[in-house]
Structure formats: C-alpha cells, structure tokens
Amino acid sequence: MCLVFVCDEEERVLGRQPAPGACPYCGGMVQAVDVESQWRFCFLPFCFRTKRKYFCTVCARRLVVYP
Template structure:
C-alpha cells in the first residue's frame, strides 16, 4: 500500500513593523520595514521556518525589497 501526501502550505506572518521614509513605487502610499516569519508545513506538520526583514507597503501589502 502506497500513500502520497503532497499537501504543502506556506504561511507568512508579520511580526513587527516600523515606519520608513519613502513611499511604495506601485501605489505611492507609505511603506514600512517588517519582520516576517515564513512557515512551511507538510501535511500540517511544520518542517521549516525562516525569519527575514522586508520593506512592505502599508496599503497594498506589496513586498518591495527583502533582506535575508
């Protein structure tokens, strides 16, 4: 008997934000620096998490630049 389980999802959660000078290049609204935690799960079991910083738009939620 062979069972394949290919259910993989990725959740992105913003932990902290801090305003930054400048604006979004897409919608011309304000931007902020955010600490983002990304969790990858396989069959509802978390197998990988990663923390990074990124500049995100506060209005359209676009990621403008990512830092490792």
C-alpha cells in the same frame, strides 16, 4: 494507488516600523515589515524563516532593496 502530498506556507506578521527613505514611485513613506514564514509538509512544520519586507504606505507597493 493515490499519493497526495500536502504542502502549505503560512505567513505571520511579527512587527512593523517606519523605514528611512521614500518610495521611488509616489514619494510616500516606506514601512519595514518583519514576516515569519512557516512551511508545512503533511501538517508537520519543517522550515521557519524570518524576512524583512518593505512596503510603501501610500501606494501599497512592495519595494525591493538591493545591497
């Protein structure tokens, strides 16, 4: 008997907009990206999550914002 569990995560970009501040590494402009992630289990979607991620437009690093 063989059991196969198929899990998949799909991310889709919803929008981009400039964010205030500058990159601490290179001083470039920061961009806020709204991303919707969708988890699937056996081809059935069971979790939708929308996140905002920050990236530098010059060095393309992902920036972490602490509250």
